[in-house]
Amino acid sequence: MTQAGLVVLISGNGSNLQAILDAISTGELPAEVRAVISNKKDAYGLERARKAGVPAVVKSRRSDQNRAEYDTELANLVAGYQPDLIVLAGWMRLLTLNFLGRFPGRVINLHPALPGMFPGVDAIERAYEAYHRGEIKYTGIMVHYVPDEGVDIGPIINQQIVEIRPSDTLEELEMRVHACEHELLVKTIQQLINQMEEEDA
Ligand SMILES: Nc1nc2c(c(=O)[nH]1)N[C@@H](CN(C=O)c1ccc(C(=O)N[C@@H](CCC(=O)O)C(=O)O)cc1)CN2
Numbered sequence: 001m002t003q004a005g006l007v008v009l010i011s012g013n014g015s016n017l018q019a020i021l022d023a024i025s026t027g028e029l030p031a032e033v034r035a036v037i038s039n040k041k042d043a044y045g046l047e048r049a050r051k052a053g054v055p056a057v058v059k060s061r062r063s064d065q066n067r068a069e070y071d072t073e074l075a076n077l078v079a080g081y082q083p084d085l086i087v088l089a090g091w092m093r094l095l096t097l098n099f100l101g102r103f104p105g106r107v108i109n110l111h112p113a114l115p116g117m118f119p120g121v122d123a124i125e126r127a128y129e130a131y132h133r134g135e136i137k138y139t140g141i142m143v144h145y146v147p148d149e150g151v152d153i154g155p156i157i158n159q160q161i162v163e164i165r166p167s168d169t170l171e172e173l174e175m176r177v178h179a180c181e182h183e184l185l186v187k188t189i190q191q192l193i194n195q196m197e198e199e200d201a
C-alpha cells in the first residue's frame, strides 16, 4: 500500500503540524504530508512545511466570497492531493458541508478541551479562567471527526485529561496542553492509518 497521504490545515504556529512532520521523519508515523494549507499567509506553520519540503499553500478567503464558496474552492484544492486523511491542526475556520461533504469520514480536528467543554476559540484560556473560578478541576484535549457543521461535537476519536496546577500561569498550562496534543494527535493519526490499512486488507 502506498503511504497514507495527509493534508494538514493550519492557521497559526503549527506546533502540532511539526509533531506530525517529526513523527514521519523518525519513522514513527508511516505517512506523508502531501500539503499544508493555511488560510493565513503569515502562519508560521507554513515555514515549518517549507523546511520539511512539503508544499505550503495559502488559501485566503477573497472579500467577495462567502463561506460556502470559499469552502468549495478549498475542497477542490485539497482533493487535488488525494488525501486519505485531512487533519485540522489549529485550523481556525468553521467548515461547511461544501467542504466536509467532499471528504466523508476523513476530516479530523484537534481541540484543546474535553468534549462538551469550551467549544470554539480560546479554549485553554477559558478553561484557565473557569479553574480559577472554581468551576473545573482539570481540562483536557480531544481529537474528533468533523462530519457536519456542528462545532466540536463530532464523534470523539481520542480524548485526554490535562492537569491544571494552582501555581500554573496561563502560559504554563498552554505548554502542558500543547505537549499533550502533540503526542495525542500523532497517536490518533497512527490509529486511523492502522484502521484504514485493516479495511483495505
Ligand atoms: N464544521 C466545523 N468546522 C470546524 C470545526 C468543527 O468542529 N466543525 N472545528 C474547527 C476548529 N475549532 C475548534 O476546534 C474552531 C475554530 C474556529 C472557530 C470559529 O469560531 N472561527 C471563526 C473565525 C475565528 C477567527 O478567525 O479567529 C469563524 O470561522 O467564523 C470555531 C471552532 C475547525 N472547523
Ligand SMILES: NCC(=O)N[C@@H]1O[C@H](COP(=O)([O-])[O-])[C@@H](O)[C@H]1O
Residues within 6 Å of the ligand: 010, 011, 012, 013, 014, 015, 016, 017, 045, 089, 090, 091, 092, 110, 111, 112, 119, 120, 121, 122, 123, 178, 181
Ligand atoms: N478550536 C480549534 C483550536 O483551538 N485548535 C487549537 O489551536 C492550537 C494550534 O496550535 P499549533 O498551531 O501550535 O498546532 C492547538 O492547541 C489546537 O488544539
